[in-house]
Amino acid sequence: MTDMNTERQSDNQKPAQLRERDDIVLRVENLVVNFAVGKQTVQAVSNVSLDVARGETLGLVGESGCGKSTVGRAIMQLPSPTSGEVIFKGQDLTRMSGEQLRQTRTGLQMIFQDPISSLNPRRKVKDIIAEGLHIWRRPNQEARVREVMEAVGLDPDAAADRRPHQFSGGQCQRICIARSLALDPDVLICDEPVSALDVSVQAQILNLLEDMKQRYQLTMVFVAHNLAVVKNISDRVAVMYLGKLCEIGDTEAIYARPAHPYTRALLASIPDIDPDSNLPPDHLPLLQGDLPSPANPPSGCRFRTRCPHAQALCADREPVMQAVPGELTQGSLEQRSGKDHFVACHFPLV
Amino acid sequence: MRQPDNSKAGTQQGDGLAGKELLRVNNLTVRLNSTAGLVHAVEDVSFSVGEGETLGIVGESGSGKSVMARSLMSLLPKRATALRQGSIRLSGREIASLTERELQKLRGPAMAMIFQDPMTALNPVLRLSVQLSEPLQQHLGMNRQQARMRAIELLEAVGIPDAVNRIDQYPHQLSGGMRQRVVIAIALSCNPGLLIADEPTTALDVTVQKQILDLLSTLQRERRMGMLLITHDLGVVASRADNIAVMYAGRLVEIAPARTLFKFMQHPYTEALFNSIPRISDPSHTRLQAIPGRPPQLVKPAPGCAFAPRCPYAQQRCHRERPPMVKADDAGHLHACFYPVIRPVAAGVDPSALMQKRSGQ
Ligand SMILES: Nc1ncnc2c1ncn2[C@@H]1O[C@H](COP(=O)(O)OP(=O)(O)OP(=O)(O)O)[C@@H](O)[C@H]1O
Ligand SMILES: Nc1ncnc2c1ncn2[C@@H]1O[C@H](COP(=O)(O)OP(=O)(O)OP(=O)(O)O)[C@@H](O)[C@H]1O
Ligand code: SF4
Ligand code: SF4
Numbered sequence: 001m002t003d004m005n006t007e008r009q010s011d012n013q014k015p016a017q018l019r020e021r022d023d024i025v026l027r028v029e030n031l032v033v034n035f036a037v038g039k040q041t042v043q044a045v046s047n048v049s050l051d052v053a054r055g056e057t058l059g060l061v062g063e064s065g066c067g068k069s070t071v072g073r074a075i076m077q078l079p080s081p082t083s084g085e086v087i088f089k090g091q092d093l094t095r096m097s098g099e100q101l102r103q104t105r106t107g108l109q110m111i112f113q114d115p116i117s118s119l120n121p122r123r124k125v126k127d128i129i130a131e132g133l134h135i136w137r138r139p140n141q142e143a144r145v146r147e148v149m150e151a152v153g154l155d156p157d158a159a160a161d162r163r164p165h166q167f168s169g170g171q172c173q174r175i176c177i178a179r180s181l182a183l184d185p186d187v188l189i190c191d192e193p194v195s196a197l198d199v200s201v202q203a204q205i206l207n208l209l210e211d212m213k214q215r216y217q218l219t220m221v222f223v224a225h226n227l228a229v230v231k232n233i234s235d236r237v238a239v240m241y242l243g244k245l246c247e248i249g250d251t252e253a254i255y256a257r258p259a260h261p262y263t264r265a266l267l268a269s270i271p272d273i274d275p276d277s278n279l280p281p282d283h284l285p286l287l288q289g290d291l292p293s294p295a296n297p298p299s300g301c302r303f304r305t306r307c308p309h310a311q312a313l314c315a316d317r318e319p320v321m322q323a324v325p326g327e328l329t330q331g332s333l334e335q336r337s338g339k340d341h342f343v344a345c346h347f348p349l350v
Numbered sequence: 351m352r353q354p355d356n357s358k359a360g361t362q363q364g365d366g367l368a369g370k371e372l373l374r375v376n377n378l379t380v381r382l383n384s385t386a387g388l389v390h391a392v393e394d395v396s397f398s399v400g401e402g403e404t405l406g407i408v409g410e411s412g413s414g415k416s417v418m419a420r421s422l423m424s425l426l427p428k429r430a431t432a433l434r435q436g437s438i439r440l441s442g443r444e445i446a447s448l449t450e451r452e453l454q455k456l457r458g459p460a461m462a463m464i465f466q467d468p469m470t471a472l473n474p475v476l477r478l479s480v481q482l483s484e485p486l487q488q489h490l491g492m493n494r495q496q497a498r499m500r501a502i503e504l505l506e507a508v509g510i511p512d513a514v515n516r517i518d519q520y521p522h523q524l525s526g527g528m529r530q531r532v533v534i535a536i537a538l539s540c541n542p543g544l545l546i547a548d549e550p551t552t553a554l555d556v557t558v559q560k561q562i563l564d565l566l567s568t569l570q571r572e573r574r575m576g577m578l579l580i581t582h583d584l585g586v587v588a589s590r591a592d593n594i595a596v597m598y599a600g601r602l603v604e605i606a607p608a609r610t611l612f613k614f615m616q617h618p619y620t621e622a623l624f625n626s627i628p629r630i631s632d633p634s635h636t637r638l639q640a641i642p643g644r645p646p647q648l649v650k651p652a653p654g655c656a657f658a659p660r661c662p663y664a665q666q667r668c669h670r671e672r673p674p675m676v677k678a679d680d681a682g683h684l685h686a687c688f689y690p691v692i693r694p695v696a697a698g699v700d701p702s703a704l705m706q707k708r709s710g711q
């Protein structure tokens with residue numbers, strides 16, 4: 001314990017939220033993704049560091065355009081990041097190429113955000129799902145295809161020979177999920193996997209992912225904007241704003257005690273399903289102002305242009321990730337070291 | 351602060367204060383050809399939407415919501431459509447039988463649609479400026495410069511930061527939620543009288559979602575725009591819809607003013623749908639109550655109630671006979687079930703316990 005602490009302190013670069021554990025399957029360190037748009041450079045992802053342990057689900061939330069999908073794609077090396085490391089089972093994917101990368105990457109699968117357009121319209125459903133099995137010459141392909149179709153609630157007899165355009169949006173999403181599960185991946189990156197689904201199918205899929213996790217120790221990164229869904233599926237949650245990580249930690253801690261002003265605003269805007277409790281929907285607090293352009297982010301803290309607690313310091317200095325202070329000073333040493341809750345804010349809410 | 355949406359609470363009770371009837375659909379039936387056989391996608395659907403009013407449509411994935419929406423706009427693929435019958439009246443005018451030319455004049459100004467999958471609704475090789483300006487030039491007679499200025503305003507209205515620069519980008523350069531907002535901007539560009547919004551906010555986080563829904567509410571208030579809001583998000587319909595229709599296997603199974611539906615739902619499918627929502631107040635990893643079994647096949651539908659194989663209340667009759675739409679009250683609440691959820695106490699169910707369970711959620 002002491003050793004670890006001194007090591008951390010001596011190594012200034014090491015982000016506080018990264019954990020020292022042997023069961024870390026995926027670690028992303030100082031991930032940067034820039035896009036050239038005309039003469040400008042868009043910093044879609046800026047210095048994001050996070051890790052996911054075996055069998056763990058990390059929820060990734062944040063405003064539209066904050067870089068969630070870009071993080072997911074950068075982990076998959078689609079395309080590979082501008083800089084930073086993506087360590088999957090001890091190997092840095094950003095240093096791999098060609099056949100080695102393709103081999104290693106079969107252990108990582110991604111469900112993309114636009115379900116319908118990511119399916120080849122000319123192929124039959126069974127061929128779409130079997131694609132990976134075919135490329136990697138896996139045995140018993142037909143049986144495996146039936147198995148995963150059943151698992152996601154598609155009738156193999158009725159659906160296998162149809163083409164994607166004959167399915168509804170939600171059915172296409174299930175085809176995508178079946179395809180990604182077919183190869184039995186270690187890590188599944190899900191980009192909005194259930195937002196196109198009705199709540200009953202959504203419940204089925206969330207339960208299914210939970211079962212997969214129990215049964216195969218499936219590790220997941222789960223991008224979604226529905227905060228109730230994220231809470232249900234995640235062990236840990238990471239909150240992003242304008243390309244940066246602003247808060248990360250244990251799900252219950254973040255929902256019960258959001259420490260970053262942005263997280264708090266996000267949690268306060270959830271529409272309520274009880275019609276009596278939200279007569280005027282306008283009463284909900286809304287973030288003031290627009291998301292700034294990622295081509296020209298604010299100095300210091302990127303949230304400062306919309307933060308109700310911003311002070312002069314926030315414009316001058318960028319806040320670094322630190323353990324949430326209130327939670328550190330309470331309880332015994334053991335309890336403190338068990339606290340998994342980090343925030344990047346000069347004046348965290350505690 | 352403004353207090354516009356308080357007024358909405360009044361019309362939610364179906365008290366007849368809502369505006370003139372804008373859209374009336376009677377006995378709409380749509381069947382599509384597929385390799386697996388004839389798909390009974392929409393069966394005998396009837397409803398109406400008043401000016402300035404919102405009808406929320408919820409239901410099982412694959413239950414025919416999008417096909418219904420497209421058929422209202424006459425945008426179904428011609429070759430796949432085996433049958434479309436029934437009446438669609440827009441401001442009193444029958445539009446189901448119009449020619450493609452006549453329809454083209456209506457699409458945009460009279461009615462517009464936000465499609466479910468933004469990427470397929472946008473042309474990947476055209477800049478946003480082109481895609482946004484086209485309807486403005488065609489329907490509103492603007493010149494290129496005017497259309498461009500208006501297009502930038504529209505992007506700003508849907509909350510796209512840096513619209514002046516974004517307008518020259520291609521769809522793949524935007525995030526998923528931005529693409530969805532561009533599709534919304536295009537649909538709103540000609541001030542439609544009726545907006546059919548198919549999952550307009552699925553790709554949006556809660557803050558942007560709220561911004562968009564507020565924008566739509568404002569348009570409804572100011573221009574009396576009627577809206578068909580198809581969504582899986584029951585929180586959204588709860589707060590935004592005047593009336594809610596529930597679809598299952600191509601049919602409407604329940605329709606009611608929003609608050610009535612939430613408080614006095616009658617159809618077992620509606621109940622099951624509400625029970626499967628994850629609650630923010632529940633701890634992580636709470637097992638969700640999914641509806642057991644598979645959603646129904648719309649090819650060769652079985653006789654009887656389509657929900658019968660999955661319904662906890664099903665009896666023999668349900669497998670043989672199709673339950674017709676019946677009135678639950680005189681204020682616009684209809685359902686199609688032989689054994690509705692809140693039954694007389696004689697049937698062995700305590701309605702007050704059911705009510706408590708629901709309102710406690
Ligand atoms: N290929 C690209 N070229 C240029 N800019 C891009 C490209 N892909 C993404 N971006 C930009 O990067 C930023 C982050 O996009 P990203 O898709 O990661 O957002 P997101 O968090 O997934 O949002 P959403 O919730 O809307 O899907 C956006 O500003 C987007 O416009
Ligand atoms: N072009 C088509 N050809 C044949 N069948 C189709 C076609 N489009 C949709 N279908 C079928 O029609 C039924 C209704 O589909 P629709 O897209 O309306 O569902 P939905 O209620 O919108 O579902 P979701 O909530 O998943 O979007 C589905 O069973 C689907 O498989
Ligand atoms: S660092 Fe300052 S501006 Fe940023 S979130 Fe904290 S208080 Fe707000
Ligand atoms: S008619 Fe019968 S099977 Fe259908 S919903 Fe009602 S009780 Fe269930």
Ligand SMILES: [Mg+2]
Nearest residue numbers: 069113525526
């Ligand atoms: Mg995205």
Ligand SMILES: [Mg+2]
Nearest residue numbers: 168169416466
């Ligand atoms: Mg649909």
